[in-house]
Amino acid sequence: MKIYTGSGDRGKTSLFSGERVAKDHERIEAYGDLDELNSVIGALAASLPHPAEGVRPELEAAQAVLFEIGAWLATSPGSAAAGLLPPVDPQAAAALERSIDRMDAALPSLGGFILPGGSPAGSWAHLARTVCRRVERRVVRLAAAQAATPGDESMQRSIVYLNRLSDYLFVLARHLNRIQGSAERLWKR
Amino acid sequence: METVTAESPGRSGPAAFRTRLLARRPLAASAFELSLAKPAGFTFTPGQRVRVHHAEAARDYSIAAAPGEEIIRLCLRRVATGGLSARLAEIPLGAELVFTGPHGYFTFQASARPAVFAATGTGVAPFCAMAAAGVSGFILLHGVAAQEELFYGDLLREKAAAYVPCLSGGRAAAAGHYRGRVTDYLRAQLPAGAYDFYLCGRQEMIRDATLLADERFPGSLVFSEVFY
Ligand SMILES: Cc1cc2nc3c(=O)[nH]c(=O)nc-3n(C[C@H](O)[C@H](O)[C@H](O)COP(=O)(O)OP(=O)(O)OC[C@H]3O[C@@H](n4cnc5c(N)ncnc54)[C@H](O)[C@@H]3O)c2cc1C
Numbered sequence: 001m002k003i004y005t006g007s008g009d010r011g012k013t014s015l016f017s018g019e020r021v022a023k024d025h026e027r028i029e030a031y032g033d034l035d036e037l038n039s040v041i042g043a044l045a046a047s048l049p050h051p052a053e054g055v056r057p058e059l060e061a062a063q064a065v066l067f068e069i070g071a072w073l074a075t076s077p078g079s080a081a082a083g084l085l086p087p088v089d090p091q092a093a094a095a096l097e098r099s100i101d102r103m104d105a106a107l108p109s110l111g112g113f114i115l116p117g118g119s120p121a122g123s124w125a126h127l128a129r130t131v132c133r134r135v136e137r138r139v140v141r142l143a144a145a146q147a148a149t150p151g152d153e154s155m156q157r158s159i160v161y162l163n164r165l166s167d168y169l170f171v172l173a174r175h176l177n178r179i180q181g182s183a184e185r186l187w188k189r
Numbered sequence: 190m191e192t193v194t195a196e197s198p199g200r201s202g203p204a205a206f207r208t209r210l211l212a213r214r215p216l217a218a219s220a221f222e223l224s225l226a227k228p229a230g231f232t233f234t235p236g237q238r239v240r241v242h243h244a245e246a247a248r249d250y251s252i253a254a255a256p257g258e259e260i261i262r263l264c265l266r267r268v269a270t271g272g273l274s275a276r277l278a279e280i281p282l283g284a285e286l287v288f289t290g291p292h293g294y295f296t297f298q299a300s301a302r303p304a305v306f307a308a309t310g311t312g313v314a315p316f317c318a319m320a321a322a323g324v325s326g327f328i329l330l331h332g333v334a335a336q337e338e339l340f341y342g343d344l345l346r347e348k349a350a351a352y353v354p355c356l357s358g359g360r361a362a363a364a365g366h367y368r369g370r371v372t373d374y375l376r377a378q379l380p381a382g383a384y385d386f387y388l389c390g391r392q393e394m395i396r397d398a399t400l401l402a403d404e405r406f407p408g409s410l411v412f413s414e415v416f417y
Binding site for chain 2: 002004005006007009010012014016017018019020079080083084
């Protein structure tokens with residue numbers, strides 16, 4: 001299959017719902033950042049140390065959910081195309097909560113702000129968390145503009161999911177640093 | 190006909206099905222139609238495609254029949270010796286084939302704007318599925334090099350508000366045929382306005398038609414399915 005179509009060479013692209021929009025349209029910015037998040041999670045998965053292999057399926061599951069959210073971001077609310085999209089599954093956020101609780105149970109309590117970093121995998125998790133927060137801000141803005149239109153529920157669920165994913169990535173960073181023996185460094189004023 | 194393993198990655202990828210080749214008929218010198226048995230449990234929306242797996246190759250083909258029909262019809266161009274299309278032009282009737290699907294989102298979405306279906310060659314296949322399933326009132330542009338390639342003209346003419354064969358090669362066009370490419374028609378003939386464009390087939394046509402939509406038909410929607 002052809003990777004390129006050339007139809008975006010003049011700065012426009014098509015939404016999933018068919019509209020031609022500028023490449024800096026707020027929806028394109030949002031799913032561009034989402035794509036960045038997905039790629040950073042990929043880098044995180046590639047850097048997992050052997051004892052953390054069990055985390056990989058969780059990261060891949062998150063990547064799959066991000067694709068579903070991306071389709072909603074690329075679709076105008078109320079469009080016929082929105083009817084083709086599967087709703088964002090609320091169970092996905094619940095699954096993250098279970099993982100957060102599992103990892104958190106083995107972590108020391110937080111004594112202040114920790115400096116983002118540590119082991120390579122822990123650092124990727126921190127970076128993923130910050131990109132996730134940026135995506136969340138973009139999605140909140142989009143959702144505010146489309147409130148009470150069809151698809152709104154999936155946008156709200158996306159916001160919940162992204163919020164939980166950021167928390168998950170934060171706890172995961174601490175978990176990865178702990179199992180790799182990388183001591184947490186606290187912010188000292 | 191049973192379902193074999195779902196093999197695509199991800200959470201719930203399209204299933205794989207076994208089918209049999211029931212019939213084959215020529216459509217033009219280098220194009221032919223395959224009729225496949227419809228496996229139990231296989232459903233699709235007009236405009237979707239299947240991925241045929243055969244002899245270690247996997248290629249996508251749009252379904253050219255309506256979901257209500259008993260067979261799956263595919264419309265293929267024989268493009269290369271040794272490639273899957275050439276093999277499918279020759280495998281014996283009754284042969285078993287495996288496909289996954291349905292794939293894709295190139296489906297018709299009714300709107301207040303007129304729909305323009307633009308195809309090159311076998312790119313007309315998804316529009317045949319839509320027409321056979323009852324979609325009507327569209328403007329259909331079929332770009333081909335020669336008149337004999339205007340397959341499925343009867344079905345499409347019956348359902349279209351305007352059926353416009355666009356002949357890019359050969360002699361002067363016959364009555365009712367446009368002499369030129371699909372994109373020439375869009376540039377010079379289609380009245381200004383907002384449309385829902387559905388573009389299918391060659392990448393160059395899709396690129397040029399999309400850029401024309403941006404320039405000449407603001408407010409239009411563009412959906413596309415690139416074959417090659
Ligand atoms: C989403 C999608 C839907 C498709 N639906 C159809 C369909 O309904 N009917 C169909 O005939 N093909 C369709 N194709 C193309 C098909 O998947 C194969 O690419 C084609 O059959 C060539 O495969 P091959 O193995 O014979 O030759 P390859 O060796 O893989 O390809 C040889 C070359 O043939 C050219 N080519 C490919 N398809 C066509 C074509 N249709 N007409 C003219 N030249 C072509 C390309 O330049 C390609 O590089 C579709 C492709 C995609 C991505």
